[in-house]
Every structure is written in C-alpha cells, then in structure tokens.
Amino acid sequence: MAGMDIGIDLGTANVLIVVNDKGIVLNEPSVVAVDNRIDEVIAVGHEAYKMIGKTPKDIEAIRPMMSGVISDYDNAEKMLRGFIEMLGNKKGMGKIVMPRIMVSVPTNINDIEKKAVQDAVKHAGAREVLLIEEPIAAAIGAGIDITVPGGNLVVDIGGGTTDIAVISLGGTVVSKSIKTGGSKFDLDIIRYIKRNYNVIIGERTAERIKIDIGCAYRRREERFIKITGRDLTNGLPKSITVSSLEIMDAMSDSVGQIVNLVIKVLQDTPPELASDIAERGIVLTGGGALLYGMDKKISEMTGLRVRLAEEPINCVALGTGIALGSVDILEIAGTV
Template sequence: MLLGRDLAVDLGTATTQVHVRGRGVVLDEPSLVAVDTRTGRLVAAGTAAQEMLGRTPERVVTLRPLSDGVVTDAEVTEQMLRHFVGRVRPSRLVRPRTVVGVPSGVTAVERRALEDAALRCGARSVHVVEEVMAAAIGAGLPVESSTASLVVDMGGGTTDVAVISLGGVVNARSLRVGGDEVAEAVVRGVKESHDLLLGERSAEDIKVRAGSVWPLAEELTVRVRGRDLSTGLPRTVELGGEEVRRMIEPVTAQVVEVVRLVLDVCPPELAGDLLDSGVVLTGGGALLRGWTERLRHELGVPVRVADEPQHAVVRGAGACVDDLRVLHRTVLGSATR
C-alpha cells in the first residue's frame, strides 16, 4: 500500500476537510462553489469561492451544495469534491479507498448520495462512518472501553449527540441545527433591531468576534456595516456581546435541549460514568465562547472542548484510513464498490 494513497473526507455543510494517509489533514476549505450559470462550469471552490461572495457578475452564482450535512445538489457536490480531491491526490493512476463521515440522522438515500459522489470522483471503494463516532476517535476518547463517553459534535448544518461505549453508539440524536443557523439568527436579529441588512460574511464575522452562549467576564463588541433598509444606503452599527447572545439564544437553546434529551434516556450505569467523564465538545461550533460554562450549568456534568475541535471528525476518519483495524470496528456496513 502506498503512503498517501487512501483518503478520509469530512464533507460538511460549512467546510470540507481531507486527510491523506501518511500525511494527515491536507485540506480545510469552505464547502462553497462559484458556478457559471450559462455553462454549469465550476468557476471556483473553497476559499476562492468564499472571497467571491456578494461580488460575482450576474452569470456567476455562489452556493453551498450541501445543507444540514446532506447533499442537496449532487452534480455540484461532485464537481466540488472532484476539485478538492484533485488538489491533494498524489497520483491520478491509483484509485484510493475513501472514508466519508456522515451525520447520525441521515437517511439511506442521503447516505447513498455521499457515497456516489465519492465514487464518481475516483474512489476505489467508499466506507461510511458516523461523524459522531469519528469525532470521538479524533478527540482521543476511549471508545472501546466499557466506560461511557458523551460526544457533542457541533457542525455547520447539524449537531450530533451520542453516548458511546464498547465501540458502539448506545444512544444518539441528530439535530439539523448548527453554525449556519447561528449566523442566520444574527442576520435576523440585526434586521429586526437595527433595520440593517447584513451579508453572510458579515454575520459570520459577528459570530466569531462577539458571539457567546454564556456571559463573559468582559463582554466583546463589534462594529459591522450593512445596508439600511429605510434609506438603502450603507450604515455602520456597533453590537455588544450581550445583544448578540440574545439574538442566537433560540438556536443555542435547541442544542442544550438535545444534549439533555440524550442524557435523560441514558442507561443508569452509563449515566454514572458521565458524571466522571463528562461531555466532550467537537466541531467548529464548539469554538463559540461559553459552551463549557453553559452546558456545565445546565446539565451538572463536567464539560470540555477537544483539542482543535473543528478537525476532530476528519482526524477520526483519518485514523480509520491509517489503521484498517479501526476502520473495521467503526464502519457502518460493508464497503461500497
């Protein structure tokens, strides 16, 4: 087996990450494309497409081919994945085995769409693993131990929560709410409170610079520009951290509730373990300030954020690529050929 031959892909709503066997994570870019509407040709993908947001000529549109963690446009998803894989594959002559992460709540049809996209991009075989299990492996949790672990994987389009023990998922829930909904809540909140229309990039900037889910010792502020809905002219407003927190509360409260539901139905023996091991947060959404304090307060269990939580899923899927024994223990069903 050639090093660098096989791939692990976390094809997410917000970002796509690729791990190459023997090389680690080699690509981490937005799951975003720019397409020429006249020809259907891919103009740009990833970071290049993100830089084009709101700035394209009429014939070019920027779009996300995945929503809530699943494929919504198969043709564009394939073009995007082919573009990314083509940038990192060491050889076009060798067809790699590919491990793809999927949210826990996907249907068989949605799962098949992801498998087909990978196969059409040149994969020899495709193995599908649940993202929450991959996240647990990537976070370094003892997934094969009899001691329970609770993982909350906060992605761009979904939040997956699972109790894991003895190498399997004991109980899991998937909520089709993630970082994208947080940004959308900011857009709505600024529109309602300030009569100002924001773009997607501005809302994401507010979330990163001033967003939190729990009061901070020193609240942050951010200045943002948008279009005044009354005059149609550009205007700048200043937002405080407390105001941003109120805007996103309806979304963050859903995440807290789904974690509570998983804990409520956890078997008593495993619930006792979680009082010691606590909750581990993974995914890009875990970077939002205050999650550890909020969940600790709401649930009464220890909470910690994994190292580099945004890469936990692709690291775990990469471990399946690097060690076939891990793959065979975690793969969902047989490989697609």
C-alpha cells in the same frame, strides 16, 4: 497515487481531507463557484468563498451542503472532484488515482441521504466509499478509546448539524442529531440585525460577528463590533455597532436547542453508562464548540464537567483518517 486512503469530513461549512498518515492536507470552505453560461467550475474552496455575494449574474457561488447533507448533488460532486484535483497538485502528493475514501456523515441521516453522499464521492473518483458517523469520528479524533466498555458522551457542533452520541465498545448506544450549528447561528444574527436595526447583512459579516463577539454564556466584559450593511429604508450603506449581549440573545434559542438535546440524550442513557459519563464528563468537538461559553452553558445546565477537545475543528477529520486504519474493528462494531 494508486491505493491511497482518504478521509473526508464533508461539512456544511468546510471540507477537511486527511490522507493516509500525512494528517490533514486540505481544509477549504464547502463552496463551489460555477459559470452558468458554460456550466463550468471556476473555483472551489477559499477562492469560491471569496465570491459569495459578489458575483455577476452568470456566476454563482454555491454551498452544495445543507444541514450536514448534500442539498445540491451535481455541485457537490463538482466540488469534491475539484478538491481531489487540488490534492493532486500539492507538493509530494502525486496524481491521485481511484482512492478508497471514508466520509463522515451526521448520525441518524436516512438511506437516501447516505446514498447521495456515496454516489457523489464515487463519481468524484473513489474506488470504494465508506461512511462513519460524525460523533464516532469526533471521539476517535479527540483521543477517546471507543473500543473499551464504558460510556463517553460526545457533542459535535458542526456547521449544519449538532450530533450527540453516547459511545461504548466501538458503537453508538444513544444518539440524536439536530439541524442546528454554526450556520444557524449566522442566520440568527442576520435575522436579529434585520429585525432590530432594519439593516441587511451578509453571511460573511454574520460569521465575523459570531467569531469576534458571539457567546453562549455572558462574557465577563461586554464586547462590541462595528459593522456595515444595507439600510432597508433607503437602500444605502449603514454602519451600526452591536454588543456581545445582543448577539448572545440573538443565538439563545439555537444554543438552547443544543443544550436541551444534550439533556435528552443523558435522560435516555442506560444507568451504568450514565455513571461513566458523570465521572468522565462531556467532550465538545466541532467548530461550533468554539463559540465562547458553550462549554460553560452545557455544564451549567447538566451539572457535568464539559471538556473542549484539543483540536475541536479537526476532530472529525482526524478521527476519520485514524478509522481508515481500523476498518475491520469498526465493521465488527457496526460503526462503518
């Protein structure tokens, strides 16, 4: 389908794709599986994710994104090409030929990282590549009118990064980014289990723990989960039970880093915009925003009202898709 516009939320954990007015048409893990014997992609997305930690020596399941940017250029390109081909196989889509693609990127990434994204997407089949900062896209996707004069504070907690920005008149006034997000929470859990139980678990198990019992703020009722890992003493499988309080403790430093950065952005915000934010509150987006109690934790530490966006995981992708229809306005504001 020639002339198609595509919006991509190119995340560390997941890739979401929006096509024109169709909404989100693809939501897949940011994973590609490669057969190194023949240098050929054998799976992308969910099918590749199932292979993590379970592949034979000649097949590798790779996450080519790290901390919100491309860490493995060749495999990122292969993954993107696979997703675009996947779109073409969907019913009613037709063959996708040289689309214009807008990609969301973390705020404050450098020119080399930007060029890596642009080149990878271009080589995956785009005729034109536009970039938009994730907090801007997240704000648009959360239903915020970013074109009006007035401060809005958006905290987008993704898989690899947390991007925080004060937005007014279509542009970013103050912004900061930290390489802490959902993947760092998983790593915190893996390290805690290893240190306290002498048991090794994989990232999929850590993610399940985070989703099921993880919290940034103490739960009203403590929760428990039974997991199985490998005992470092004898190498055999071992089952243990961990509590939500333990997992909150495991992630406390990373959660604290995010909260402290929110406070720093507020401290750097001009007084008039700070007044707007005090009235409107803070908007949370991204998959990491779903961590139990994250809104309560930020609210407690800032004294401000914190609102979880209606579709936090989808906000950046939806906003990127909407922004494609307003490129001229955003270019004037210097946003894309």
